[in-house]
Amino acid sequence: MSNNLIVGFSGNTTRPSSTRRFVETVTEALAKRVGLGHIVLDVVELGLSLLSARSVADLDPHARRLVETIIDAEALVIGSPTYKGSYTGLFKHVIDLLAPADLRGKPVLLTATGGGDRHSLMVEHQLRPLFAFFEAFVTPTAIYASSRDFAEGVPSPSVTARVDQAINEASLLLQHRSLRTVEAAE
Template identity: 45%
Template sequence: MAAISVVGVSGSPTRPSRTTALVDEVTRAVAASVGGESTVIELAPLLSELGAGPFRGDVGPNAREALEQVEAADVIVVGSPAYRATYTGLFKLFFDHVGQYALADKPIVLTATGGSDRHALLVEHQMRPLFGFFQALTLPLGIFANEGDFVDYRVESTELQARIATAVRRTLPLLASNLQLEATGDGIRLPVPEFARPDAF
């Protein structure tokens, strides 16, 4: 069986980016918990390709590859900086090109960053409804980080790291159910085939 694919999407229009650092941290944490492979897609370099036209067929090859990676992923971690009280236009532009039913029932971990905790409701009031449209399985505990949680674009806050660990731990049962995996004390694993179980004979 192929490794579980955990794909992160950073909607920051700048590089380097605290949002990308957060998405990368969460993506790697989720992948480690499920024994999967992590990939992070930065949207900033794809802006011109995504804006090449209004339809999926208009986007450039790199943007098209990124869209296909997200649609094929087993788990997705999304993140955006707060901008004018919502996610960035770049973030919305990318998901405007995602197939309407491509994310149905797919586990999504929501993350966001902002200058202060006043922007924390971005996760619940803006991001969750967007992925509700896609009929995705948004995991219950979103992760918000402010500027004080980073040093040189690295996650340094122990409180933020603890929130990430808690979010991953609480989502394991949901991921196990959705991906038909078996929950264990320290993560989840692929199910043992019936013929390989000791009591199968």
């Protein structure tokens, strides 16, 4: 069951977070483009029950509702800060709680942030295979941005161009998904 939301999920473990701000920007732009509501969540919001959870059922009711919001989203904008060439451990723990079919066919736009160019392939080598496992429809364009790609919180023109391209791709995936849903209902 869909909640008609574009859901941003950030793997940041601290606040304030440039990763969360970037995910918020991309999520809001995608939601505006396709005429849907949006919400942005992060690992911090899941609280302490996440630490000992081995399944979604082990989470406290608040955290369980947040994970269900991710599962029920029309599309996801995923983001993680890059630590030692990969996503954060708690981000992966959240994803590990999902059943393999939970994200099947869901449009997903990938983002990541990091301190420098050494981490730029993280989206391709870490995030893309993770969401391929779930059979999600990941946009061909992913966005990695380093701290030098932002001036006073505003993304550079090259990052903005990649965001626009990824949003166009996600919009097409959402249109296709809506058409399949209508055809299945007929």
